[in-house]
Each structure stands twice: as C-alpha cells, then as structure tokens.
Amino acid sequence: MQDYFINIYYSDEDGGYIAAIPDLRFCSAFGESPEEALREVQVAKAAWLETARASGKPIPKPLYRPAIYHLSVSPEFAAALWHRQRDLLRHGRAAAGAALHAGAGVAGDGNGE
Numbered sequence: 001m002q003d004y005f006i007n008i009y010y011s012d013e014d015g016g017y018i019a020a021i022p023d024l025r026f027c028s029a030f031g032e033s034p035e036e037a038l039r040e041v042q043v044a045k046a047a048w049l050e051t052a053r054a055s056g057k058p059i060p061k062p063l064y065r066p067a068i069y070h071l072s073v074s075p076e077f078a079a080a081l082w083h084r085q086r087d088l089l090r091h092g093r094a095a096a097g098a099a100l101h102a103g104a105g106v107a108g109d110g111n112g113e
Contacts, residue, residue, distance in 0.1 A: 003062060004021045004045065005062065005065060007019070007020045007021075008034050008089060010088075017032070017033060017034050017036070019040065019041035021048075022064040023064045024048050024049075027041070027045055027048045028044065029041040029044045034089040034090075
C-alpha cells in the first residue's frame with residue numbers, strides 16, 4: 001500500500017520542526033524534534049481522513065513525490081543527498097552545512113562544486 005509523502009523541515013519562524021502532507025490540504029503538525037513532528041502529523045493525518053470520511057468529502061490518492069524522485073541522477077549523488085537530508089534532520093543546518101563544506105558534495109552542479 002502506498003502512503004502519503006511527509007515533508008519534515010525546521011522552521012526558524014516557529015522555532016521547531018514542521019511535518020506536512022502535501023496531498024492532504026492543510027494537514028501539518030509541529031514538533032520540538034523531527035520525530036515529534038512526525039508523530040504529531042500521523043495524528044493529524046488520522047483526524048484529517050476521519051473528518052473527510054464523516055463529511056463525505058473525497059480522499060485524495062497519494063500522488064506527491066519530491067522532484068528528486070523524478071530526476072535521473074547518479075547513485076552516488078542520490079546517496080550524498082540522502083545523507084545530507086538525514087544530517088539536517090539529526091543535527092540541524094549547521095552540521096549539514098559543515099559536512100557540505102568538508103566535501104560531502106551535494107551543491108552546485110552535483111559534483112560538490
């Protein structure tokens with residue numbers, strides 16, 4: 001079964017992490033950590049779907065996929081991007097930026113330049 005894609009990102013404005021489901025309009029949640037935001041958006045998703053069913057509104061199929069899934073990139077580049085995303089979620093922007101400048105290479109033309 002295909003599930004809905006969840007975006008998780010840090011919001012300076014909110015001072016925490018936001019988890020959002022693009023296919024479910026306005027379905028998002030806040031957390032002090034990425035894990036908390038993910039737990040909270042799962043609760044929000046259940047409530048969103050329950051409300052749609054109860055009111056007879058259509059439930060959209062999971063369609064959203066980030067652009068990275070539509071690109072043709074080398075496995076090495078995809079792996080570097082995945083590791084950078086993981087580092088962003090684990091350690092925040094500073095650690096990922098430091099890794100990028102140390103040569104992890106996901107900026108510019110895809111060759112770390």
